[in-house]
Amino acid sequence: MSDSMQTLEVHNQSEYKYGWSTELDMDTFPKGLSEETVRAISARKKEPEWLLEWRLDAYRHWLTLREPTWANIHYPVINYQDIIYFAAPKKKLGSLDEADPELLKMFDKLGVPLEERKVLAGVAVDAVIDSVSVTTTFKKELGELGIIFCSFSEAVNEHPYLVRKYLGSVVPSGDNFFAALNSAVFSDGSFCYIPPGVRCPMELSTYFRINAANTGQFERTLIVADKGSYVSYLEGCTAPMRDENQLHAAVVEIVAMDEAFVKYSTVQNWYPGDKNGKGGIYNFVTKRGICAGFRSKISWTQVETGSAITWKYPSCILKGDESVGEFYSVAVTNNYQQADTGTKMIHIGKNTKSTIISKGISAGYSNNSYRGLVKIGKRADGAQNFSQCDSLLMGDKCGAHTFPYLEVDNPGARVEHEATTSKIGEDQLFYCKQRGLSEEDAINMIVNGYCKEVFKELPMEFAVEAQKLLAISLEGSVG
Amino acid sequence: MKPLLKITDLHVSIEGKKILNGINLTINSGEVHAIMGPNGSGKSTLGNVLAGREEYTIESGSIEFEGEDLLSMDIDQRALSGIFLAFQYPVEIPGVSNSNFLKSIINAKRVFQGLPELNALEMLKYIRSKMIAIEMDENLLKRSLNDGFSGGEKKRNEILQMTLLEPKMAILDETDSGLDIDALRIVAEGVNQLRSPARSFIVVTHYQRLLNYIIPDFVHVLSNGRILATGDKTLAEKLEDQGYDWIREGNSVTP
8 A cells, every 4th residue: 555545544633613612691491302392492482373383283293203214324313302402692682783792703703794894795694503593684785675584583573474385385394304303493594585586686695503512403494586586595504513413404495486596505514523423413404495487497506524414415396397406516524424415306397407416525434425316207308317426535444325316207308327436546646746736735636626516606705615625624634 | 076866776666576676877967868678677667766656665775866865755845856757647637727737836836946926927928938839739728637638738738847847857757658750759849948957857768769859868778677788879779770689688788
């Protein structure tokens, strides 16, 4: 074995930059989950009766479900009674000025653009700390265009018609174990509505942060893009370094009407655990969008570098004729991280098109699985799918797996699937180093080249962040 | 004068198999040494060992580069110190644009030399000026590094990198293989333009024809991991006429 292969086995944990936690005055529920917990959450949030019933319905359904075991991931049994289901900073915020200075400092550290200076960057942010949405910037500017962008709780009170109409319309409350759990106990999240014909002039952004210990985070995002509208939505996530595992079970629902286009980008950087696999976030997330209208389009781009476990399949239901679904993914696992991620493209309408580009990178002792379903319904004449799933292995202790599922019920459909697995080339490394690049720089260059097709789908600022994140995630995995 | 490169009794193996069996070679600044030999003689190994390729095990012997112990240096340190290997099979790196790669390696070198990095404009000017000299298509800058390049384009790209990095010791590993006569001429001209008292070359080749264009100061014949004969360019011509057999038979020749 060459030196370089040996150094591939040296897995120094790179510094997790977001690993601090903040002392905030918190209002927390005791551990445990029961109908009472669900009622208490709903009461605390002064929710209308229908929503409480919706939650309870989800809770009762959840009780009948079993945790899924089909994914290629392994973890100790989660004790759902040992989790705190609600934690919120105590102070209610009227404006940013009233915010806890500790909280603002935390956002500063995160680089969350809550402040005016960021107006220039054109990013509107909804920040969710633990369970509640803390503040939403730019509400006024967006309001003038008729765009609603606010916390989920606020939307429930101020736009009950929209919330009631679309909540659970894409991911039903009983959809799966984790979605049902979320539906029962979700504490907050973001809501976004873009009216007909409006092109949202700035990137909308949600930043999720788990801060409190022993707390699960269950947020919901609901995005409704009305006819002919456009929105680009960004999601970022970080968490403190803790020895115990923390559960994150979110739901994202997207509805795109006729000729609407929703672009949803995620840079997921939850704490991945230490180099021995201790701690880290269990990330069980259900993300789904429906292209309900003619020529509508939903594009998911994700860069997954964090979490001890990632279980996530952002999907598109292509119901409208000529609608388009896209999934671009980079999933990086290092040390003992496990990722089972991919997408589902459900073609229902005629001449629907989907594209799947998945790039998995495994290092250390990690396991990285792509799992994807392409389903072409009977009515979906002229449907087309192109899938490309590439896996890159760094070292020889990690694993890459591909589980493509294909169900074609229409003979006129065209489905193409390409898959490659490669090892990061000793030859490529040698070549770069022979030209004077350090091993670290060489790896970054090769890996970024490998991910280029996905990174180019990200908004500029995010793409730069993603590249840096990739470098940090793989730091020490080689050399 | 202190030699640029001094190889002393070098023994090298790969996966337990001996490839070099006691190489002695001294190269002074400004000299061009051709290394010839039949397939499997260890020609390419020598270049790869000088560049620091890790699959090889150094059994014994030493290599001094500018008086320093080369074998203790990392691959990138050797490169930055002035060793350049033009690959027989240049590696493809999809998704990394050629221009981005060239920028990175030029700036890595400049940082090592304590010079400021070149900005995008200066960089482009610098790279373009060198491309013209070797008649290289500028579109190759936008493409992924060597990805889908023809054999000739890859080799030109090697010569371009050599020209940009201005090494002290350039090793051309069978650069002539797979080239048509026009490409061969252009590559050789690229090398000739770089010949200077401050730069030495090792030209590894199986055929004599490259040496019609790059006139060597010394020709060494390698067989079974040993240098069996050393001469001037006439030795290469003799090899072309008579093949390698007369040397194998033990007619050791020294200058």
